[in-house]
Amino acid sequence: xxxxxxxxxxxxxxxxxxxxxxxxxxxxxxxxxxxxxxxxxxxxxxxxxxxxxxxxxxxxxxxxxxxxxxxxxxxxxxxxxxxxxxxxxxxxxxxxxxxxxxxxxxxxxxxxxxxxxxxxxxxxxxxxxxxxxxxxxxxxxxx
Numbered sequence: 001x002x003x004x005x006x007x008x009x010x011x012x013x014x015x016x017x018x019x020x021x022x023x024x025x026x027x028x029x030x031x032x033x034x035x036x037x038x039x040x041x042x043x044x045x046x047x048x049x050x051x052x053x054x055x056x057x058x059x060x061x062x063x064x065x066x067x068x069x070x071x072x073x074x075x076x077x078x079x080x081x082x083x084x085x086x087x088x089x090x091x092x093x094x095x096x097x098x099x100x101x102x103x104x105x106x107x108x109x110x111x112x113x114x115x116x117x118x119x120x121x122x123x124x125x126x127x128x129x130x131x132x133x134x135x136x137x138x139x140x141x142x143x
Contacts, residue, residue, distance in 0.1 A: 002051040006031040009058035082142040085117040
C-alpha cells in the first residue's frame, strides 16, 4: 500500500491510498478523476507512484519530465538554479548531474528519516554520495 497526496484540479484532492505498483492514472481515478477540461499532458500517467509523493494536477507552473517521482511544485527553481535539498521533488533531484532515480530517492528517504538538511555537507551522509559525487553536486544544491 502507498499513500500519495493528490492536489490541484481533481474531484477529491487529498491523501489517496493505493496498492503498491499503482500508476499515476490509477491514483487520479482513486481521487475521483481530473476536473473537466484539465490538461493532463504534463503528467506521465503510466509512471508508478511512490509512497509519500505528491502529484499536482492542472496547476500553473507544474510539469513532469516523465521520470520517476513526483511532479515539481509550482514555483520550482528555474533551470540551472541550485535545487533546495529540503523542498526538492524526486524529479528535481533526478535532474541533477550524476543523480538518477535511485540516488534521488535515497536523498528523499534521508530527508524523511532525519528531518531537513541543515548544511549541504549532510548530503555526504546519503548512501551513494561519496566525496567525488559530493564535489560535483555541491554547486547545484542549496539549503
